[in-house]
Amino acid sequence: MFKLDGKIALVTGASQGIGHAIALRLAAQGARVVLAARGTEKLESLAEEIRAAGGDALPFSLDISRAEDVGSRLQQLPADYADIDILVNNAGITRDSLMARMHLEQWKEVLDTNLTGSYAVTREFVRGMMRKRWGRIVFVSSVVGLMGNVGQANYAASKAGMIGLSKSLARELGSRGITSNVVAPGFIETAMTEAMDQRSRKEMSETIVMRRFGAVDEVASTVLFLASQEAGYITGEVINVSGGMYM
Numbered sequence: 001m002f003k004l005d006g007k008i009a010l011v012t013g014a015s016q017g018i019g020h021a022i023a024l025r026l027a028a029q030g031a032r033v034v035l036a037a038r039g040t041e042k043l044e045s046l047a048e049e050i051r052a053a054g055g056d057a058l059p060f061s062l063d064i065s066r067a068e069d070v071g072s073r074l075q076q077l078p079a080d081y082a083d084i085d086i087l088v089n090n091a092g093i094t095r096d097s098l099m100a101r102m103h104l105e106q107w108k109e110v111l112d113t114n115l116t117g118s119y120a121v122t123r124e125f126v127r128g129m130m131r132k133r134w135g136r137i138v139f140v141s142s143v144v145g146l147m148g149n150v151g152q153a154n155y156a157a158s159k160a161g162m163i164g165l166s167k168s169l170a171r172e173l174g175s176r177g178i179t180s181n182v183v184a185p186g187f188i189e190t191a192m193t194e195a196m197d198q199r200s201r202k203e204m205s206e207t208i209v210m211r212r213f214g215a216v217d218e219v220a221s222t223v224l225f226l227a228s229q230e231a232g233y234i235t236g237e238v239i240n241v242s243g244g245m246y247m
């Protein structure tokens with residue numbers, strides 16, 4: 001089940017956290033994976049880990065926040081990795097601040113990376129997927145995009161925007177055999193949530209039905225499902241992986 005042999009995937013933000021887990025999962029199922037992020041050091045070691053396990057991966061430096069350069073950079077992918085079947089728009093950042101103090105720069109940085117970056121990467125691969133009449137696009141959004149959060153107006157807006165983007169793509173591309181879906185994680189154990197102090201972590205855990213933060217692999221397995229042949233009749237959906245924090 002969920003075999004991805006012969007498929008080429010590209011995962012943004014693959015160097016750590018959720019993206020790292022997604023790349024490992026897709027590779028373990030047989031996909032050849034382009035590992036994208038700005039820094040290449042961690043991508044190199046992930047590629048080695050994937051190759052050591054018998055898989056195939058290509059580290060690829062990409063800054064998705066520079067939308068005007070994304071297309072020309074992606075055109076530099078080697079031919080044997082360029083025809084992407086599965087795209088996972090996972091890279092994301094936060095620049096938290098209460099609205100009254102939020103500078104335009106904080107707003108723009110988050111929107112440019114999380115939303116415009118996802119647009120720029122996706123746009124590059126849509127034509128190829130249409131030609132093949134097969135494609136899987138998965139956006140890693142957040143439950144914050146559905147429920148809002150204090151101090152995260154920029155982040156919530158970007159993550160809600162990804163949902164509108166995905167649903168529109170689902171409608172545009174469904175007749176060509178391409179699905180577009182969103183995975184919306186709640187609190188997941190990563191560098192992003194490690195920065196929280198113990199008290200906030202405890203308070204947050206109490207708002208989660210499962211009474212714990214999620215693991216990166218719990219998000220990755222949902223992405224794998226949506227990327228698979230088996231999920232071919234699911235499109236325009238948002239799947240929350242939040243331990244019941246939001247339902």
Ligand SMILES: NC(=O)c1ccc[n+]([C@@H]2O[C@H](COP(=O)([O-])OP(=O)(O)OC[C@H]3O[C@@H](n4cnc5c(N)ncnc54)[C@H](OP(=O)(O)O)[C@@H]3O)[C@@H](O)[C@H]2O)c1
Pocket residue numbers: 012013014015016017018019036037038039040062063064065066090091092093113140141142143184185186187188189190191192193
């Ligand atoms: N952790 C959570 O609890 C949680 C909850 C809900 C949603 N999410 C979402 O899940 C996704 C992954 O989260 P995470 O916690 O795994 O994040 P993370 O540990 O902070 O990793 C972010 C990844 O994105 C890459 N990245 C950042 N800016 C980039 C850019 N401009 N261009 C290309 N790559 C860029 C980073 O690599 P470089 O810095 O090298 O570029 C890194 O690989 C994000 O979209 C986040 O919003 C996370």
